[in-house]
Amino acid sequence: MGKMQGKVVLITGGAMGMGQSHAHVFASEGAQVVLTDINEAKGRETAAAVKQSSGSALFLRHDVTSASDWRAVVAECVTRFGKVDVLVNNAGVSAHGHFSSHAEQVLRKIMEVNFFAATELTRLALPTLQRGQDPLIVNIGSILGHRGLPHNSEYSASKFALRGWSESIRSELAASGIGVLLVSPGTVDTEFFDHLLTRTDSIPWGKQQGISPEVVARQIVRAMQLRKTEIYPNWRGRLLVVANRWMPKLVERLLSFYK
Ligand SMILES: NC(=O)c1ccc[n+]([C@@H]2O[C@H](COP(=O)([O-])OP(=O)(O)OC[C@H]3O[C@@H](n4cnc5c(N)ncnc54)[C@H](OP(=O)(O)O)[C@@H]3O)[C@@H](O)[C@H]2O)c1
Numbered sequence: 001m002g003k004m005q006g007k008v009v010l011i012t013g014g015a016m017g018m019g020q021s022h023a024h025v026f027a028s029e030g031a032q033v034v035l036t037d038i039n040e041a042k043g044r045e046t047a048a049a050v051k052q053s054s055g056s057a058l059f060l061r062h063d064v065t066s067a068s069d070w071r072a073v074v075a076e077c078v079t080r081f082g083k084v085d086v087l088v089n090n091a092g093v094s095a096h097g098h099f100s101s102h103a104e105q106v107l108r109k110i111m112e113v114n115f116f117a118a119t120e121l122t123r124l125a126l127p128t129l130q131r132g133q134d135p136l137i138v139n140i141g142s143i144l145g146h147r148g149l150p151h152n153s154e155y156s157a158s159k160f161a162l163r164g165w166s167e168s169i170r171s172e173l174a175a176s177g178i179g180v181l182l183v184s185p186g187t188v189d190t191e192f193f194d195h196l197l198t199r200t201d202s203i204p205w206g207k208q209q210g211i212s213p214e215v216v217a218r219q220i221v222r223a224m225q226l227r228k229t230e231i232y233p234n235w236r237g238r239l240l241v242v243a244n245r246w247m248p249k250l251v252e253r254l255l256s257f258y259k
Helices: 017-028 040-053 067-081 104-130 153-176 213-226 235-246 248-256
Strands: 008-012 032-037 056-061 086-089 136-140 179-183
Touching (some): 008 017, 008 067, 017 040, 017 056, 017 086, 017 213, 032 040, 032 067, 040 056, 056 067, 067 104, 086 104, 104 136, 104 153, 136 153, 179 213
Parallel strands (some): 008 032, 008 086, 086 136, 136 179
């Protein structure tokens, strides 16, 4: 029997990248996956591939910045399955470049997709999650939610916000039995960096070698079983967080070379 047998899992940004891997891995563990994405063609393709290879999947078109879409997606899950056990707030976007060279809209868009979409979809889904089995909110954060990096100010801000909110609601929801898992990956091999909202300069440290999105999905399954509240899928990312905690001035000096 799969480790997620009988669970209904709602994943945002499920057409590509990490969301796509979450869908495959969770379905292979017996979950009924509901994947949503703004990209309808790719989303349908992914759902069909999941059904063919690993199990049950349903695609719903969903722009995470649209309030009417949040309501429609949650209502559809209730109608079809009567519950949502796991909500994975995964959709995300970024931009590369100096804060001073970016327009206000870049920051607003990143906060909308990476932060407000997660908070408001969760708010709407809470009564439904409450009826779930071992309900869990999985927020896909980033190492940049633990240490801000130059050329990534808007993205870092959005992931710090997501982390702070995750910690707060984890305590608030403890009595209700709804868990909150924060996932903080470093670089993952997806097309994320081809989807940047804007790129006004290249990242001075170049593209880092990433881990496979499937590794992240498998770590999430394991974290669910062990009831962990936080995971750091890449050791390099974890190292940066530890170094920043114990040697913040050194990390600051090193990062200031990448001005
Ligand atoms: N890749 C990394 O190195 C990395 C590292 C740490 C954390 N993360 C986080 O991991 C999550 C997934 O990233 P990824 O690497 O899988 O990126 P990805 O390959 O770009 O996939 C993100 C998916 O989200 C969709 N999406 C974007 N805006 C949306 C919206 N408004 N409504 C609905 N769907 C939307 C995208 O659709 P379109 O392609 O059509 O826009 C895409 O299918 C993000 O939260 C990201 O911040 C990524």
